[in-house]
Amino acid sequence: MLETSARLLKLLSLLQVRRDWTGAELADRLEVTTRTVRNDMERLRALGYPVRATPGVAGGYRLDAGAHVPPLLLDDEEAVAVAVSLRTAAGGSVTGIEEMAARALVKLHQVLPSRLRRRVDALQAAVVPAPPWAGPGADAGVLTTIATACRDHERLRFDYRAHGGGESVRSTEPYRLVHTGRRWYLVAWDLDRDDWRTFRVDRVRPRTPAGPRFTPRPLPEGGDVARYVARNAGAATWRYRARVVVHAPAERVARRLPMPVEIRPLGPDRCVFEPGSDDPLALAGYLTLLGEDFTVEDSPELTAALRTLAARLLRATGEPPAPR
Amino acid sequence: MLETSARLLKLLSLLQVRRDWTGAELADRLEVTTRTVRNDMERLRALGYPVRATPGVAGGYRLDAGAHVPPLLLDDEEAVAVAVSLRTAAGGSVTGIEEMAARALVKLHQVLPSRLRRRVDALQAAVVPAPPWAGPGADAGVLTTIATACRDHERLRFDYRAHGGGESVRSTEPYRLVHTGRRWYLVAWDLDRDDWRTFRVDRVRPRTPAGPRFTPRPLPEGGDVARYVARNAGAATWRYRARVVVHAPAERVARRLPMPVEIRPLGPDRCVFEPGSDDPLALAGYLTLLGEDFTVEDSPELTAALRTLAARLLRATGEPPAPR
DNA sequence: GCCAATGCGGAACGGTTCTTTCCGCGATCG
DNA sequence: CGATCGCGGAAAGAACCGTTCCGCATTGGC
Known part of the structure; x- marks a missing residue:
């Protein structure tokens, strides 16, 4: 039964692409009867893959986590x-x-x-390069939870820490995750506000019970979610910007400063780039990793941070702090 | 045909674990006749997986890269x-x-x-966190090539840049990749020297044509390759060591200092750890990322590096260097 | 050049299994 | 309560499978 094997594989694939499928849907995709689908599910179970089936009007099939890792079918x-x-x-x-x-x-x-x-x-x-001075990345667990909810059209409730610091509980229908520059945003329909909203993922703390499924509605902006986010979230703007002149050739700097920042040469032995940061102190720390002399322009915050750091380093040597 | 499907899956799995299998080996593993293996191969091909079979005394079956990604069977x-x-x-x-x-x-x-x-x-x-002060990581392509050769018992020829800088071509039977602290080492039998050798992977440049297969010989040190590497490669010894006392709780430091270094608490608000480095200046740079006050003990090199860095930071602000 | 190891594929056969069709049952949700 | 799902038995014809047997082609080492 080549047919059968192929179908089982395709079935596994389908069950990985989406979480819940009704027997009818699967039968349709596989071009067999629902009875055959049922047989196939039994086969999968016999092979050790835990297929959960839930009856009822919102029921369907789902591939659970089992004792061992099933074949991963990646696109x-x-x-x-x-x-x-x-x-x-x-x-x-x-x-x-x-x-x-x-x-x-x-x-x-x-x-x-x-x-x-x-x-x-x-x-x-x-x-490849690792993250620069931007804060820590998004929490992968939260990201996964949200992505799963989006994929499976499951309502999502979470605590949201607003810009000001206040927390609120949100009930949403999650639609898309959008990654801009350095942040993840969730585009979702806010059930309380009855309108579209974007949420910064790093401020989301999902609440545990997965919500019921919902039927998708048309996306805002005609589906151009990226634009919607760019418009509404102010996107990836840094709080501080600086201009750093490095007293070394551009190529050498580029090699040691693996970040998505444009480095412009200013002659054979000087170059300049303009990093942004939310945390001048962290940026100052990364600049020390350059291993080259440099000069900071137009950024009082960064200058102050450098002084703070220098003082800290001198204290670390056991010397008295440098006089101001 | 549950049997058949299971066998095909197992076949795929086997073909991913090792590259080359003879029909007899597979038949043995799957507990069927070689004729059935042949039939199964035909089935796999019909399913779109490019199984290459080479006749002859060194022949066998092999799963090639095809048009699409086959199911990944991971342990x-x-x-x-x-x-x-x-x-x-x-x-x-x-x-x-x-x-x-x-x-x-x-x-x-x-x-x-x-x-x-x-x-x-x-x-x-x-x-998770990114690399500490160690240099750039190993080249993943080289690593993959070597690991493949080890797995498949294929001879490997490569250019090797010795410590002094001279290059030489080596013909080896590669056995194991060992990762210690911050470097990858290859343990291989050197065909020219007729003895075991360890090679630093970052100095290896593989030559293209994959060599013929070889039959493994018993490993040195009774198979304790890690010890062999530690003994022979000088392994992960740092040129400098330092003792750093941080004026912050151990947990906070551990969170911000993601390195394989043991952090010992020295009371509620102080802790200590002992990093090593080949480059005090780089280490000093990473210490600035800590974001905490600290004190360095017992390391004139690191102290000097900190002073150098501090001076550089102050210069960067445009101020005159701090008086010594 | 020869030989051993290896893969290839046809034919035939007995046994198994698969898919479908039909149908009634049970669970779940609104 | 009713709609929507999944469950599983039975039956029947068709299709497939694994095996055994065989001779042939290719390759690499001795």
Whole structure:
């Protein structure tokens, strides 16, 4: 039964793409009767994959987490993401899992279509670098929760810390996650306000029980969510900007400063770039990693931060603080 | 045909674990005749997976890279590595692939056994952060090439840049990759020297044509490769060591100082750790990222580096250097 | 050049299994 | 209560499977 095997694989794939499927939907996709779908589910269970089925009007099939990892059926983009992430981890940018990452990478690399391999190489070269002075990244757990809710059209309740600091509970129908520059935003329909809203993911704290499913409504801006976010969230603007002149050749600086910032040469031995930051002290810290002399212009906050840091370093040596 | 489907899946899994298999080996593992294996290969091909078979005495079956990504069959460790890597990438520590990583993560997360999910969480908390003051990570491409050769017992020829700087071509039978602290080492049998050798991966430049397969020989040190590397490579010894007392609670420091270094509390508001470094200046730079006051003990090099840095920071503000 | 190891594929056969069709039951939600 | 789901038994014909047997083609080492 080649048919059967292929169908089982496709079934696994479908169950990974979306969480809940009704038997009828699956039967339709697979071009078999629902009875066959039921048989297939039984087969999957016999193979060890825990398929949960819930009866009732909101019921359906769902692939649960089981005792072992089922075959992962990735599309191109996902495979590329996995490859790039693993390469970064194996190379030492994520400590502690190098060996495991290397092993997984070998496995994936062997079967990665060459066109994807090229994409991986390109991305790896262009894109790897770790985060600069921007704050810590988004919480991956929160991100996953939200992404899952979006994918499965499940209502989401969460605590939201507003810009001012006040907390509020939001009930939403989550639609899209949008990543701009350095932040994640959630585009969702706010059930209390009865309107579209964007939420900064780093301020979201999901509440545990997954909500019931909802039927999607048309997106704002005709579906151009990115624009909607750009318009409404003010997007990725830094609180502080600075101009840093480095007394070293541009290429050397570029090599040691792996960040998505444009570095402009100012002659053979000088160059300039304009980093942004929410935290001047953190930025000052990263600038010390440059290993070159530099000068800061037009940023009193950063200048102050540098003085603070210098004082701290001198204190660390056990010397008295430098006179102001 | 539950049997058949299960066998095909297992076949795919086997073909991912190792590259080359003879029909007899597979038949043995799957407990069927070789004829059935042949039939299964035909089935796999019909399903779109490019199985290459080479006749002859060194022949066998191999799963090639095809047009699309085959189902990935990961073991526990590999799944954890993938999850952790993806979380790091999605969180923003690897820029440019956040969306794709998030999507892949959702898929994996849904089916990840809970015991693995716990491991992922633990690793994520303890381990994610970017590299410390060590140099740039190993090249993932080189790493993959070597790891593949090890796995498949294929001879490996490469240019090796010795410590002094001279280059030489090596012909080896590669056995193991060992990761210590901050470097990757290859343990291999050097065919020219006719003895075991360890090579630093960052000095290896593989030559393209994959060598013929070889039959493994018993490893040195009775198989304790890690010890062999530690003994022979001088391993992860730092050129300088320092003692740093931080004027902040241990937990806070541990959170902001993501390195494989033991932090010992010295009371509620003080703790100490002993980092090593090859480059005091770089280490000094990373210490500034701590964001806490600290004191350095027993390390004239680091003290000097801190003074140098402080002076540089003050110069950067446009002020005259602090008096000594 | 020869030989051993390896993959290839046709044919035939007995046994198994799959898919479908039909149908009544049970659970869940509004 | 009713609509919407999933569940699973039975039956029947068709399709598939795994095995056994065989001779052939290709490859690399001795």
